Amino acid sequence: MTAEPAVNAPRVRAGDWLDLVAIAVCTLAWGTTWYAITHQLGVVDPVVSIAYRFAFAAALLFAWCALRRETLALSRAQHLAAFGVGLFTFAIDYAFVYWAEERVTSAVVAVVFAALAFVNLVTFRIAFGQRAPALAWLAALLGVAGVALLSWEEVASAQMSARAWTGIGLTLAGVTAAAVGNVYARRGELAGAGVAASTGWAMAYGAALLALFALVTGKAWTFEFTWPYVLSLLHLSVVGSVIAFLLYYGLARRRGYALASYISALTPPVAMTVSALFENKSWGLLALGGVALVLLGQVLLMRARKA
Numbered sequence: 001m002t003a004e005p006a007v008n009a010p011r012v013r014a015g016d017w018l019d020l021v022a023i024a025v026c027t028l029a030w031g032t033t034w035y036a037i038t039h040q041l042g043v044v045d046p047v048v049s050i051a052y053r054f055a056f057a058a059a060l061l062f063a064w065c066a067l068r069r070e071t072l073a074l075s076r077a078q079h080l081a082a083f084g085v086g087l088f089t090f091a092i093d094y095a096f097v098y099w100a101e102e103r104v105t106s107a108v109v110a111v112v113f114a115a116l117a118f119v120n121l122v123t124f125r126i127a128f129g130q131r132a133p134a135l136a137w138l139a140a141l142l143g144v145a146g147v148a149l150l151s152w153e154e155v156a157s158a159q160m161s162a163r164a165w166t167g168i169g170l171t172l173a174g175v176t177a178a179a180v181g182n183v184y185a186r187r188g189e190l191a192g193a194g195v196a197a198s199t200g201w202a203m204a205y206g207a208a209l210l211a212l213f214a215l216v217t218g219k220a221w222t223f224e225f226t227w228p229y230v231l232s233l234l235h236l237s238v239v240g241s242v243i244a245f246l247l248y249y250g251l252a253r254r255r256g257y258a259l260a261s262y263i264s265a266l267t268p269p270v271a272m273t274v275s276a277l278f279e280n281k282s283w284g285l286l287a288l289g290g291v292a293l294v295l296l297g298q299v300l301l302m303r304a305r306k307a
Contacts, residue, residue, distance in 0.1 A: 019255060022247040026263045031270025033240035034106035035278055037098060039232035043224040046098035047214045052223075053233060054090050055207040057241035061200030064242075070196060078193040082201040084184030088177045090206025091213075096174035103167030107275035110268050111147060111287075112171040114294045117262040118143050119179040124257065127183045135300055136258070142297035143265065149290030182257045185249060195249050203241065265294050 040049040065072050074082060100109050118140035124130045188198045214221070224230075252260035268291050276282065 019251055022251040023263060023266070026244045026248050026251075027266040027270060029239045029244040030263065031110070031267040032274055033236055033244075034101070034110040034267070034271045035274045036232040036235050036240070037101050038106055039228040040098065040236070041102055044222050044229070045214065045219045046102070047095055047210050047217075048219055048221055049233070050091075050094050050098060051207045051210040051214060053207075053237050053241060054094075054203040054210070056233075056237040058200050058203035058207060060238065060242050061196055061203065061246075065194075065196050065200065068196075070194060072197050072200070074193055074197060074201060075191065077191040078188055078198060079201065081184050081188030081191055081193065082198045083205045085181045085188065085198070085202035086205030086207075087181075087209060088184065089181030090203050091209040093174045093177040093181060094206075095210070095213075096170045096177065100167045100170040100174065103163045103170070105275055107268065107271040109167070109171050110264075110271035111291065111294070112168055113175055113178075114265040114268055115143060115147050115172070116175050116178055116264040117258055118297075119175050120182055120258045120261045123179040123183055124186070128186070135303060139297040139300035142293045142300065146290040146293030146295075146297065149286055149293065179261075182252070182261060185252065186257060189253055195246060195253070199245055199249060203245075265297065268294065 040046065040053075044052075062072060064070075097109060097113070121136060121140055185198075185202075188202075213219075248260055248263065251263075272287075272291070
């Protein structure tokens, strides 16, 4: 059984403030990327846009390692772990997310994705034998209930259309792929891979796999030279990929992947605010109640980790 780093501390340490900053930055970054993705849809095929995103992000991470004189060389086990992250997180997960946002609003995708922390409990139990306390499973139940409430409102407003169901189903598939990606990220950590180098390689593998998929399926390699597309691509690559994932994987190594992945439960209020401002999405009491249940589940999960 592989134990994750303890989250308990007798007093506030400098690392605690670093963790709070990481959570805040990731929440704001990913809370806005859901809407930024909508500007990537339309002209350029989603798979091609994701390949652009992670190819650029990987190049930035490799340059970062070179500037800091950090080695980019990985062992065979570390490369296999990075390939797993690239396949499941940066290729499969993000492809499903982009396809989902073609069918439902960005905030709905963000809230459904809040289930990631709960799916992590299951995948890490299977992969590493980690036993979650009962309070964590109660948090999972509340999170699932909250996601169901918000998802139901969206489906009902779409008159139970197949398009809405497909968007929610694609998001749940992306959640599962992201959880498997976290398992490979943990294996890379156990193999001794550095955060920046392993993340850079993972994004490079993900971009290469997406490019291969685009070539095999005959996707058109186009580019949209407009400010919305270019600026959103830069935001997604620099803020949503390089900065956010460096902070996320660093937090996960210090505090554990279940707790770190619960950042996905903090992003819905930000995503809902952005969606209300720019997508004219209105939210009723049912949806707000769903978000409240998700956030309550997060509080319980954090207490369970401290226990």
